Amino acid sequence: MVTLLPTPEEMSRWDRLTIDEFGLSGQILMENASRAALYALKKEFGPLRAASVMVFAGPGNNGGDAFALARHLVNLGATVLILHAKHLAQYTQDSAYHLKLAMDMGIPCSYLPEYEMDLVPRIDIIVDGLLGTGFEGPLRPNMQAWIKSINKLGVHSYVLSLDIPSGLSGTTGQPMPQAVEADLTVTFEEAKLGLFLPPAKKHVGKLVTSKIGIPRHIKDQHPTAHVALGPDLADLLPEPSATMHKGDAGHILILGGSPGLTGAPMLAARAAFRSGAGLVSIACPKALTSAYGNFPEIMTLGLGNSDQWCSECFDSLLPSLSRFSAVVFGPGLGRTDGAMAFLERYLALPHARTLYDADALFLLAQRPDLLALIGPDAVLTPHPGEMANFFGVTAGAINLARACFAREFSFGRCVNLVLKGAATIVAGHEDPISISPFCAPNLAIGGSGDVLAGIIGSLMAQGHPPLTAARIGVYWHGYAGTQLANDFPYRGNTPMEIADYLPTALKEWKKCVQLKIS
Secondary structure (H helix, E strand, C coil): CEECCCCCCHHHHHHHHHHHHCCCCCHHHHEEEEEEEEHHHHHHCCCCCCCCHHHHHHHCCCHHHHHHHHHHHHHHHCCCEEEECHHHHCHHHHHHHHHHHHHHCCEEEEHHHCCHHHHHHHHHHHECCCCCCCCCCCCCHHHHHHHHHHHHHHCEEEEEEEEECCCEECCCEEEEECEEEEECCEEEECCCCCHCCCCHHHHHCEEEECCCEEEEEEEECCCCEEEEECCHHHHHHHCCCCCCCCHHHEEEEEECCCCCHHHHHEEEEHHHHHHCEEEEEEEEEEHHHHHHHCCCCEEEECCCCCCCCCHHHHHHHHHCCCCCCCCEEECCCCCCHHHHHHHHHHHHHCCCCCEEHHHHHHHHHCHHHHHHHHCCEECCCCHHHHHHHHHHHHHHHHHHHHHHHHHHHHHHHHHHEEECCCCCCECCCCCEEEEEECCCCCHHCHHEEEEEEEEHHHHCCCCHHHHHHHHHHHHHHHHHHHHHCCCCCCCCHHHHHHHHHHHHHHHHHHHHHHHEEE
């Protein structure tokens, strides 16, 4: 169901165990990596005969991959020049082995620090083999200069990066502070964590993951702490039964709405229906129920005797609470003292399958002691600003270490967490945590989070375990956002259109999965 996302340290451990314990040599791993890169380059670039290629070979193992690739390119008729970052005699072990083979073929080599980059003619292909995932920043001045040269040449050349664009952190995806801007990145064995994070997007180009021979049992015995959500999550959404009735698909309660904020529960309710819920109700202060009179598909439950939340609203809710399959608590709730009083009463006797969103999260951050009451089946769906409230930091600080904050929060409090944003994170009570592959600008609008809450709540109501519901919901929401870009390439869609597109997105999603299988 998922794609592994090793950190540089985890990948290094796999490499070491493969060589030292399994007995597959580093020379073979480099050969496999170079052949994988060659295959991807031929597929994406086209015929390589007579192509001019400049290979930037760094001082470490990434340079060894580059030496091996240079040999294959020459065998296919390309004209290749190797630019090596240190003196030839300084290369050792596996890199030296592949360098010798390249030299034995007569491939010309030049010492990169002495090469005059300003005199380079137009080149068809640039191979970036300067730095691999083992690099830790910041970059030295000479590396920064070489990376700038690659990017300058890349304006007119096709740039292939081996394993990761040089200069990117394999953990955070951040340039340190420069990074190659590749057209194609061929990453080896599994995509590294940093490649999936938003800062890396403009540097990676097309990402191709190629196996190089790391044994499965080594990866199973040493699992990664991060995984990517994958398209086969669609397999957890079965075809509807011909004999099903509305009760089989669950009854979800949207708990929210306040004066001026009645639209948020409506968006969550619409998304719940569009993602398959059988019954949907909105519970809000009694005087606000008329706001939903134009939506006959939605049932309402009036609480209290006014248009404001208060402690007594819970007395109106409690007799009905057990008949709902799941609850979404927070859209449009408001941040009043009355809303806080209602939250306190609710958490004394909460529905086990409750998703806390929006203003409920703001209130919980004011009273973090209440988090102990929400239970292990709860799901919290903060955006970075809401997450920052819990830690007393800025949203910017959260975005610089999203996975770290998500892990600390969810593991420490034994809750399920969805940290929204580009490459949304889903964390449960233990590793691995999941990362969405989507960065969809069409989702960057007010109300999009209410739609996501409705999807996840709907899936919980339909019987999916909360963490599974969160994973499916995040992928479905992200996939819908990317598909909406076909009709709204410059954004401009509304959150209701996100909700209404969900059934079509699921149809297209399942079709893509079936095509890959066949």
